[in-house]
Amino acid sequence: QVQLQESGPGLVKPSETLSLTCSVSGGSMNYYYWSWIRQPPGKGLEWIGFIYYTGGTDYNPSVKSRATISIDTSKNQVFLKLTSLTPADTAMYYCARGDPLDYWGRGALVTVSS
Amino acid sequence: SSELTQDPAVSVALGQTVRITCQGDTLRSTYASWYQQKPGHAPVVVMFHKNTRPSGIPDRFSGSSSGNTASLTITGAQAEDEADYYCYSRDSSGLHRVFGGGTKLTVL
Numbered sequence: 096q097v098q099l100q101e102s103g104p105g106l107v108k109p110s111e112t113l114s115l116t117c118s119v120s121g122g123s124m125n126y127y128y129w130s131w132i133r134q135p136p137g138k139g140l141e142w143i144g145f146i147y148y149t150g151g152t153d154y155n156p157s158v159k160s161r162a163t164i165s166i167d168t169s170k171n172q173v174f175l176k177l178t179s180l181t182p183a184d185t186a187m188y189y190c191a192r193g194d195p196l197d198y199w200g201r202g203a204l205v206t207v208s209s
Numbered sequence: 210s211s212e213l214t215q216d217p218a219v220s221v222a223l224g225q226t227v228r229i230t231c232q233g234d235t236l237r238s239t240y241a242s243w244y245q246q247k248p249g250h251a252p253v254v255v256m257f258h259k260n261t262r263p264s265g266i267p268d269r270f271s272g273s274s275s276g277n278t279a280s281l282t283i284t285g286a287q288a289e290d291e292a293d294y295y296c297y298s299r300d301s302s303g304l305h306r307v308f309g310g311g312t313k314l315t316v317l
Binding site: 130132139140141142145153154155156189194195196197199200201202 | 242246252254257293304306308311
Protein backbone atom coordinates (compact mmCIF):
# COMPACT_ATOMS: atom_id res chain seq x y z
CA GLN A 96 0.00 0.00 0.00
CA VAL A 97 1.44 3.33 -1.08
CA GLN A 98 1.75 5.84 1.75
CA LEU A 99 2.82 9.47 1.70
CA GLN A 100 3.79 11.48 4.75
CA GLU A 101 4.48 15.18 4.89
CA SER A 102 6.85 16.64 7.44
CA GLY A 103 8.16 20.07 8.28
CA PRO A 104 7.94 22.92 10.77
CA GLY A 105 4.49 23.72 12.06
CA LEU A 106 5.29 27.39 12.63
CA VAL A 107 7.27 29.70 10.39
CA LYS A 108 7.85 33.43 10.66
CA PRO A 109 6.81 35.90 7.96
CA SER A 110 9.44 36.52 5.27
CA GLU A 111 11.12 33.18 6.04
CA THR A 112 11.34 30.09 3.83
CA LEU A 113 9.19 26.99 4.30
CA SER A 114 10.77 23.60 3.66
CA LEU A 115 8.54 20.52 3.54
CA THR A 116 9.37 16.89 2.85
CA CYS A 117 7.06 14.21 1.49
CA SER A 118 8.28 10.69 2.25
CA VAL A 119 6.89 7.93 0.05
CA SER A 120 6.68 4.28 1.05
CA GLY A 121 5.14 1.14 -0.40
CA GLY A 122 5.80 1.90 -4.04
CA SER A 123 8.20 3.23 -6.63
CA MET A 124 8.42 6.91 -7.50
CA ASN A 125 9.15 6.07 -11.13
CA TYR A 126 6.75 7.12 -13.88
CA TYR A 127 4.65 9.32 -11.60
CA TYR A 128 4.02 13.01 -11.08
CA TRP A 129 4.34 14.19 -7.47
CA SER A 130 2.26 17.20 -6.50
CA TRP A 131 2.03 19.66 -3.67
CA ILE A 132 -1.41 21.04 -2.82
CA ARG A 133 -2.42 23.37 -0.01
CA GLN A 134 -5.64 24.29 1.74
CA PRO A 135 -5.98 27.41 3.89
CA PRO A 136 -8.20 26.92 6.95
CA GLY A 137 -11.84 26.74 5.92
CA LYS A 138 -11.05 27.21 2.23
CA GLY A 139 -10.64 25.13 -0.91
CA LEU A 140 -7.74 23.24 -2.43
CA GLU A 141 -4.97 25.04 -4.32
CA TRP A 142 -2.54 23.21 -6.60
CA ILE A 143 0.99 24.49 -5.95
CA GLY A 144 2.88 22.45 -8.53
CA PHE A 145 4.28 19.08 -9.44
CA ILE A 146 7.46 17.30 -10.39
CA TYR A 147 7.87 14.30 -12.66
CA TYR A 148 10.15 11.54 -11.38
CA THR A 149 12.75 12.58 -13.96
CA GLY A 150 12.81 16.10 -12.49
CA GLY A 151 10.63 18.17 -14.80
CA THR A 152 8.44 20.65 -12.93
CA ASP A 153 5.42 22.87 -13.36
CA TYR A 154 4.01 25.43 -10.98
CA ASN A 155 0.87 27.41 -10.29
CA PRO A 156 1.60 30.88 -11.74
CA SER A 157 0.36 32.41 -8.48
CA VAL A 158 3.31 30.94 -6.54
CA LYS A 159 5.80 30.16 -9.30
CA SER A 160 8.32 32.80 -8.32
CA ARG A 161 8.41 31.56 -4.71
CA ALA A 162 8.04 27.78 -5.01
CA THR A 163 10.61 25.13 -5.80
CA ILE A 164 9.79 21.43 -5.94
CA SER A 165 12.56 18.84 -6.06
CA ILE A 166 12.83 15.08 -5.83
CA ASP A 167 15.25 12.46 -4.56
CA THR A 168 14.13 9.10 -5.92
CA SER A 169 16.96 7.30 -4.12
CA LYS A 170 15.44 8.40 -0.82
CA ASN A 171 11.80 8.23 -1.99
CA GLN A 172 11.26 11.87 -1.09
CA VAL A 173 9.77 14.98 -2.66
CA PHE A 174 10.50 18.46 -1.36
CA LEU A 175 8.77 21.83 -1.40
CA LYS A 176 10.45 25.14 -0.70
CA LEU A 177 8.32 28.26 -0.50
CA THR A 178 10.05 31.58 0.06
CA SER A 179 8.97 35.00 1.32
CA LEU A 180 6.18 33.63 3.45
CA THR A 181 3.22 35.74 4.54
CA PRO A 182 0.27 34.86 6.79
CA ALA A 183 -1.68 34.09 3.59
CA ASP A 184 0.53 31.00 3.19
CA THR A 185 -0.93 29.51 6.38
CA ALA A 186 -2.49 26.24 5.25
CA MET A 187 -2.54 22.48 5.37
CA TYR A 188 0.04 21.30 2.86
CA TYR A 189 -0.53 17.97 1.12
CA CYS A 190 1.63 15.92 -1.19
CA ALA A 191 -0.03 13.57 -3.65
CA ARG A 192 0.95 11.04 -6.29
CA GLY A 193 -0.03 10.97 -9.92
CA ASP A 194 -2.14 12.97 -12.32
CA PRO A 195 -4.95 12.44 -11.42
CA LEU A 196 -4.03 12.38 -7.76
CA ASP A 197 -4.52 8.82 -6.57
CA TYR A 198 -2.69 8.80 -3.23
CA TRP A 199 -2.46 11.66 -0.75
CA GLY A 200 -0.61 12.25 2.45
CA ARG A 201 -2.44 13.27 5.61
CA GLY A 202 -1.09 16.79 5.34
CA ALA A 203 1.14 19.07 7.36
CA LEU A 204 -0.30 22.18 8.96
CA VAL A 205 1.89 25.22 8.50
CA THR A 206 1.18 28.46 10.32
CA VAL A 207 2.94 31.65 9.29
CA SER A 208 3.05 33.99 12.23
CA SER A 209 5.52 36.10 14.13
CA SER B 210 -11.25 32.75 -8.60
CA SER B 211 -10.92 29.27 -10.09
CA GLU B 212 -11.08 28.51 -13.79
CA LEU B 213 -13.25 25.55 -12.86
CA THR B 214 -16.61 26.61 -11.49
CA GLN B 215 -18.59 24.58 -8.99
CA ASP B 216 -21.78 25.33 -7.08
CA PRO B 217 -20.73 26.14 -3.50
CA ALA B 218 -23.39 23.96 -1.92
CA VAL B 219 -25.81 21.23 -2.93
CA SER B 220 -28.22 19.17 -0.85
CA VAL B 221 -29.90 15.83 -1.47
CA ALA B 222 -32.42 13.75 0.43
CA LEU B 223 -31.17 10.43 1.73
CA GLY B 224 -31.44 7.79 -0.99
CA GLN B 225 -32.03 10.27 -3.78
CA THR B 226 -29.80 11.18 -6.72
CA VAL B 227 -27.60 14.24 -6.87
CA ARG B 228 -25.37 15.64 -9.59
CA ILE B 229 -22.40 17.84 -8.79
CA THR B 230 -21.09 19.85 -11.71
CA CYS B 231 -17.83 21.48 -12.72
CA GLN B 232 -17.70 23.99 -15.57
CA GLY B 233 -14.67 25.21 -17.47
CA ASP B 234 -13.55 25.76 -21.05
CA THR B 235 -10.70 23.27 -20.72
CA LEU B 236 -13.22 20.52 -20.03
CA ARG B 237 -14.15 20.58 -23.71
CA SER B 238 -10.84 18.86 -24.45
CA THR B 239 -9.69 17.22 -21.23
CA TYR B 240 -11.19 15.22 -18.39
CA ALA B 241 -11.74 16.23 -14.80
CA SER B 242 -11.10 14.06 -11.80
CA TRP B 243 -13.14 14.29 -8.60
CA TYR B 244 -12.09 14.29 -4.96
CA GLN B 245 -14.15 13.79 -1.82
CA GLN B 246 -12.96 15.47 1.37
CA LYS B 247 -14.51 14.89 4.78
CA PRO B 248 -13.76 17.24 7.70
CA GLY B 249 -10.32 16.73 9.14
CA HIS B 250 -9.24 14.35 6.40
CA ALA B 251 -7.20 14.48 3.23
CA PRO B 252 -9.07 14.35 -0.08
CA VAL B 253 -9.75 10.99 -1.70
CA VAL B 254 -10.14 10.47 -5.44
CA VAL B 255 -13.60 9.13 -6.32
CA MET B 256 -13.60 9.47 -10.12
CA PHE B 257 -11.13 10.04 -12.93
CA HIS B 258 -10.90 9.84 -16.71
CA LYS B 259 -14.54 10.90 -16.91
CA ASN B 260 -16.07 7.70 -15.52
CA THR B 261 -13.44 5.48 -13.88
CA ARG B 262 -13.90 4.65 -10.22
CA PRO B 263 -10.87 3.72 -8.13
CA SER B 264 -11.16 0.44 -6.28
CA GLY B 265 -13.14 0.79 -3.08
CA ILE B 266 -15.37 3.60 -4.36
CA PRO B 267 -19.03 2.51 -4.36
CA ASP B 268 -20.72 2.11 -7.72
CA ARG B 269 -23.34 4.68 -6.74
CA PHE B 270 -20.69 7.21 -7.85
CA SER B 271 -20.52 7.85 -11.59
CA GLY B 272 -18.98 10.48 -13.83
CA SER B 273 -19.86 12.09 -17.13
CA SER B 274 -18.85 14.97 -19.32
CA SER B 275 -20.59 17.09 -21.95
CA GLY B 276 -19.29 20.23 -23.57
CA ASN B 277 -17.62 22.39 -20.94
CA THR B 278 -19.20 20.56 -18.00
CA ALA B 279 -18.01 17.56 -16.02
CA SER B 280 -20.43 15.92 -13.62
CA LEU B 281 -20.22 13.61 -10.64
CA THR B 282 -23.48 11.80 -9.93
CA ILE B 283 -24.35 9.96 -6.75
CA THR B 284 -27.28 7.61 -7.26
CA GLY B 285 -28.88 6.78 -3.92
CA ALA B 286 -26.92 9.18 -1.73
CA GLN B 287 -25.94 7.89 1.70
CA ALA B 288 -25.24 9.80 4.88
CA GLU B 289 -21.54 8.99 4.55
CA ASP B 290 -21.44 10.83 1.20
CA GLU B 291 -21.82 14.15 3.00
CA ALA B 292 -18.54 15.90 2.23
CA ASP B 293 -16.84 18.55 0.13
CA TYR B 294 -16.27 17.59 -3.50
CA TYR B 295 -13.61 19.13 -5.73
CA CYS B 296 -13.00 18.77 -9.44
CA TYR B 297 -9.45 18.98 -10.82
CA SER B 298 -8.18 19.44 -14.34
CA ARG B 299 -5.98 21.64 -16.50
CA ASP B 300 -6.22 25.43 -16.51
CA SER B 301 -6.91 27.56 -19.58
CA SER B 302 -3.25 27.45 -20.65
CA GLY B 303 -3.49 23.68 -20.78
CA LEU B 304 -0.21 23.45 -18.92
CA HIS B 305 -1.01 23.88 -15.26
CA ARG B 306 -3.49 22.14 -13.00
CA VAL B 307 -6.35 23.72 -11.11
CA PHE B 308 -9.04 22.74 -8.63
CA GLY B 309 -12.62 23.88 -8.73
CA GLY B 310 -13.80 25.92 -5.78
CA GLY B 311 -15.51 22.90 -4.21
CA THR B 312 -19.10 21.87 -3.55
CA LYS B 313 -20.34 21.15 -0.05
CA LEU B 314 -22.80 18.26 -0.26
CA THR B 315 -25.39 17.93 2.48
CA VAL B 316 -27.42 14.72 2.77
CA LEU B 317 -30.76 15.49 4.40
